[in-house]
Amino acid sequence: MTSEPGAAPIISIENVTRRFGESVVAVDDVSLDIREGEFFALLGPSGCGKTTLLRMIAGFETLTSGTIRIDGQDIVGVPPNKRPVNMVFQSYAVFPHMTVADNVGYGLKVTGVSKGNRAGMVEEALGLVQLDGLGGRKPDQLSGGQRQRVALARALVKRPKVLLLDEPLSALDAKLREAMQLELVRLQHSVGITFVIVTHDQSEALSMADRIAVMESGKVRQVAPPAELYEYPTNRFVADFIGKMNLFEGRAEAGANGVLNVDVAGLGTISVPSQDTVSGSVGIAVRPEKMRLLSDQPDPSMISVAGTVSEVAYLGNESHVYVETEAGLKLNIVVKNDTRTVEPAVKLGDQRWAAWAPGDTLVLRE
Amino acid sequence: MANGPGMFRRRNPVGPLEYTRRAWVRLFLLGTFVFLYVPIGTLMIYSFNDSRRNIVWRGFTTKYYEKAWNNDGLIEAFTNSLTIAFFSTIFATVLGAMVAVFLWRFRFPFKAPYEGAMALPIVIPEICMGVALMAFFSRVGWPSGLPWPINLSSITIAHIAFSFPFVAVIVRARLVGFNRELEEAARDLGANEWRTFWDVLVPYMRPGLVAGALMAFTLSLDDFVITFFTSGPETVTFPVKVYSMVRFSVTPEINAASTILIVITVALTVIAMWLQGRAQAADKKRK
Numbered sequence: 001m002t003s004e005p006g007a008a009p010i011i012s013i014e015n016v017t018r019r020f021g022e023s024v025v026a027v028d029d030v031s032l033d034i035r036e037g038e039f040f041a042l043l044g045p046s047g048c049g050k051t052t053l054l055r056m057i058a059g060f061e062t063l064t065s066g067t068i069r070i071d072g073q074d075i076v077g078v079p080p081n082k083r084p085v086n087m088v089f090q091s092y093a094v095f096p097h098m099t100v101a102d103n104v105g106y107g108l109k110v111t112g113v114s115k116g117n118r119a120g121m122v123e124e125a126l127g128l129v130q131l132d133g134l135g136g137r138k139p140d141q142l143s144g145g146q147r148q149r150v151a152l153a154r155a156l157v158k159r160p161k162v163l164l165l166d167e168p169l170s171a172l173d174a175k176l177r178e179a180m181q182l183e184l185v186r187l188q189h190s191v192g193i194t195f196v197i198v199t200h201d202q203s204e205a206l207s208m209a210d211r212i213a214v215m216e217s218g219k220v221r222q223v224a225p226p227a228e229l230y231e232y233p234t235n236r237f238v239a240d241f242i243g244k245m246n247l248f249e250g251r252a253e254a255g256a257n258g259v260l261n262v263d264v265a266g267l268g269t270i271s272v273p274s275q276d277t278v279s280g281s282v283g284i285a286v287r288p289e290k291m292r293l294l295s296d297q298p299d300p301s302m303i304s305v306a307g308t309v310s311e312v313a314y315l316g317n318e319s320h321v322y323v324e325t326e327a328g329l330k331l332n333i334v335v336k337n338d339t340r341t342v343e344p345a346v347k348l349g350d351q352r353w354a355a356w357a358p359g360d361t362l363v364l365r366e
Numbered sequence: 367m368a369n370g371p372g373m374f375r376r377r378n379p380v381g382p383l384e385y386t387r388r389a390w391v392r393l394f395l396l397g398t399f400v401f402l403y404v405p406i407g408t409l410m411i412y413s414f415n416d417s418r419r420n421i422v423w424r425g426f427t428t429k430y431y432e433k434a435w436n437n438d439g440l441i442e443a444f445t446n447s448l449t450i451a452f453f454s455t456i457f458a459t460v461l462g463a464m465v466a467v468f469l470w471r472f473r474f475p476f477k478a479p480y481e482g483a484m485a486l487p488i489v490i491p492e493i494c495m496g497v498a499l500m501a502f503f504s505r506v507g508w509p510s511g512l513p514w515p516i517n518l519s520s521i522t523i524a525h526i527a528f529s530f531p532f533v534a535v536i537v538r539a540r541l542v543g544f545n546r547e548l549e550e551a552a553r554d555l556g557a558n559e560w561r562t563f564w565d566v567l568v569p570y571m572r573p574g575l576v577a578g579a580l581m582a583f584t585l586s587l588d589d590f591v592i593t594f595f596t597s598g599p600e601t602v603t604f605p606v607k608v609y610s611m612v613r614f615s616v617t618p619e620i621n622a623a624s625t626i627l628i629v630i631t632v633a634l635t636v637i638a639m640w641l642q643g644r645a646q647a648a649d650k651k652r653k
Contacts, residue, residue, distance in 0.1 A: 107555030
């Protein structure tokens with residue numbers, strides 16, 4: 001269902017800024033294209049402006065400057081009830097005084113769909129979210145998960161061009177959340193509507209979205225598909241925010257043949273393959289699971305450093321081992337526990353080598 | 367645990383928070399109850415007393431209810447009271463609800479003083495309100511001697527003035543728990559502001575509106591002080607009539623009439639409290 005890059009954007013956000021008062025900039029000059037039919041996630045820590053941006057698309061927040069186009073139409077100044085988007089609210093906002101069927105049918109009723117036509121559409125929408133036969137219930141007779149399905153059906157029955165979801169899974173318990181993640185993806189594939197989801201949970205974004213925009217203090221820091229975001233973050237914030245990362249500061253000097261020489265305090269000068277010719281201060285990043293923990297010094301084709309094991313966190317399937325070098329660098333290494341044993345593979349105070357392939361090293365300019 | 371051999375067998379000891387199991391607490395509760403309800407109970411019992419003087423119990427009768435029913439002056443006063451209560455309730459409820467929604471919905475300069483001023487009539491001594499309203503009506507030259515029921519207009523206006531703040535306070539308290547996302551959801555689904563107000567906000571306010579209306583009704587029905595200052599000889603309400611009857615002698619007829627008023631007021635108050643309690647229970651369940 002994902003459309004190819006280059007497909008016409010269904011939502012196009014251009015230089016959008018939102019200020020609250022003089023000093024607070026909630027959204028800072030954001031430009032984004034969301035493609036038709038994709039599952040798009042706005043990811044970031046709380047207060048990064050992701051919800052404000054979503055509410056701007058829905059029409060509940062005004063823009064200080066910039067434009068937002070939905071399907072080519074400029075919607076700045078258009079009231080929320082006239083926009084071709086629908087929203088699933090964080091609290092679900094299911095109308096407590098109406099039955100499930102009346103909730104789902106409300107959006108059709110206020111736009112003048114006749115009672116006869118409504119019944120069939122409501123039935124179909126309830127089937128879509130697997131609430132068949134519960135139309136006569138009142139919201140207080142439903143579980144949290146069921147209420148969320150009502151909110152989903154109520155929005156989807158309007159056949160919006162874009163469905164907006166504001167932290168839809170945050171109120172569910174862990175098991176239900178995981179099931180709902182899969183179901184949202186299934187639902188999005190079957191209806192083919194563009195979904196835009198706001199979340200602070202990176203695993204949620206990585207597992208559901210086709211593309212993710214990572215936001216920090218009102219700015220978009222990177223927009224990429226999940227794997228690209230994880231393996232090729234373009235700046236320190238994204239590298240650190242998504243997953244775990246070993247980050248060092250260094251000074252780069254352009255070398256020959258696509259190799260960059262970086263001087264890192266405590267590691268010496270390392271050579272990493274790089275297409276860019278950067279010089280000056282850079283961030284060097286390596287994922288913990290890309291690192292090896294070795295007893296002996298590896299051959300020089302690997303980048304390696306010796307140190308003492310300072311912490312071991314046993315997690316069952318894997319252990320997180322921290323190695324401290326003499327120069328004071330602290331490296332986090334993931335060791336897979338792929339042999340059945342109760343003897344710890346590493347103990348505190350062990351002398352080990354941490355090593356990784358040069359190709360697994362990231363050079364971050366920002 | 368403490369029932370080993372050789373130990374005294376004791377009943378459950380009184381726990382630190384089980385106040386109602388202490389004798390002096392029970393005595394206190396009983397004392398306050400007697401203090402409150404003996405006069406009212408006596409009044410109600412003596413309404414069935416078969417005696418003109420109403421001092422000694424002389425047997426059961428319902429003839430004073432009959433007598434009260436046949437007292438044209440009393441019935442007229444009662445009709446006036448109901449009419450005034452009916453109209454003042456409608457206006458006070460609408461006005462009070464509007465004030466509550468305004469205070470809840472909008473930010474404006476001097477909002478806090480305004481909100482305080484709205485609640486002031488609740489604490490102003492009634493006698494002052496009564497004098498002030500009397501002065502106001504005579505100052506503006508409010509017409510008197512008009513045909514019924516227009517001659518009740520000044521009392522009705524006075525009643526609206528002192529009862530709508532109660533409605534506003536009740537509805538405002540209800541609105542505090544409102545989830546603004548419900549309103550946004552309705553807008554998002556295609557409803558305009560007016561439609562959203564009627565489809566989402568009003569149903570949510572309903573328990574507060576009903577409770578407020580019943581409150582306004584009972585306040586109007588049994589008000590004496592303010593009514594006394596704003597009523598004329600032609601517009602006697604039930605409490606004012608009872609007062610004038612008592613000045614000659616306390617007959618079981620007055621007891622009977624008062625009993626009916628007590629029953630009506632208590633019933634309405636119970637309904638109002640029950641409705642509010644039910645709405646709160648439903649909210650709690652939802653969360």
